[in-house]
Amino acid sequence: MLNKLRRFITPLAIEQRTVDLVGTQVTYTLKRTSRRRSIGLRIDNHGLTVNMPLRASEKWLHDVLQDKAHWVVKKLENWQAKKPISPQWRDGQSIFFIGEALTLRVVISLFSTPPLLQGAQLFVHVTDNANEALIEQAVTQWYQGEAKKLFNERVAHYTPLMDVAPRMVKLSSTRTQWGSCTTRGDVRLNWQLIKMPLRLMDYVVVHELAHLIEMNHSAAFWQVVEIACPDYAKRRSELKQWQISPS
Template sequence: MPVQTASQIILLGGQKIAYTLIRSRRKSIGLQINQQGLRISAPLHTPLPYIDNVLQQKAGWITKKLTQWQEKKSLNPVWTLDAAYPLLGEPWRITIKPGGEITLAPQLAFAITQPPEIELTPHRIEKFVMNWYRQQATTCFQQRIAIYAQKLALPAPPFRLSQAKTRWGSCNSRGIISLNWRLIQLPLHLIDYVVAHELAHLIEMNHSEAFWEVVERACPGYREMRQALKSYS
């Protein structure tokens, strides 16, 4: 029998919660919460009242986790003329100069003079802003890698920009560091933490106590930065 999927609603703590119910040949009930919301996986013939009872027992945990996801600061851009595009934690906006040149400027200097012949479609905005982000990220990340590699007495390794959905950075066995382009939207100290974290893997390719000692040597106070990073999605 194929997997069965249905949308359901339950009242938890006085709050209506929508969730996706997925029935399959699994033998137990599983709960997952992410940016898409609550997803329940259950055996094919589990009665709905039984599933609802399980959710009621987990009501506190479910509502807490859903709230945490809602409070996460989204880094997914909206490709419109009036959108803010964060750079190093500060909002920037599109500015169109009288001659028709498109630029980005800090929000405090925000001004649009849009000639009628300029048509900024979402596709054109996305292309322009993404090119800008990649240029900013490449320059910034190279500088931060050089600074933190020196702190750890390492040669600056090669790096590349990543478009990963769930990882800020990685370091492979060849010593190449990948950094998510979205990092350029965050405050600089959070970028520094991710850079220090990945460079530390060139010394300790694990997450042992020795690894975290290397991270702390490069980036004192990393625990607060690591926690702050969790508020972004």
């Protein structure tokens, strides 16, 4: 029995390394596995990951890295440029709400009260104006409350036009998706959509509601989207300029 189990165990060795690639010091994750027959390079928000056969030589690894050096450095620079910048939670900071810039006003108060929007300023009352985590929490809760109300309004606007009926609409906090739809009819919308212009928010709403008819991204799916959002391609392109904040 033990010998049978060993057949299903895939040896895996993982280590962190640093290499000089065209004058740039690059830290990468090296994964050795008996399942691979070649060396593969992957670059994502975690950096460079190199997957290679368990008993591959160091020379082979070195040659592959040097051969792909320019590609690796360029890709890492692109990922770094796209990486969202964490906002600073302090008085005078600019934040976005429905596509418009607001000025964050942090006010010291004995009691924490809900933020108040006045014109282009959002007043946040906290007990400690130097505590950025406290300010972030207050703003995030306000964002989520506003998002819940507006999302329900936009869904109510589009459901009769598209002849769909979601089972429920929920807020999402994922850092990888603006929205999703389950086969049960649950529509989830990322609360950070509240930061972007209404036309882009509407595109995401229409996109997810369309999945209630076509649970795929086929030509038929995009035809459904186009009925409610004729310029969806333009909005889809604009949406790519927005990023989900790491906060």
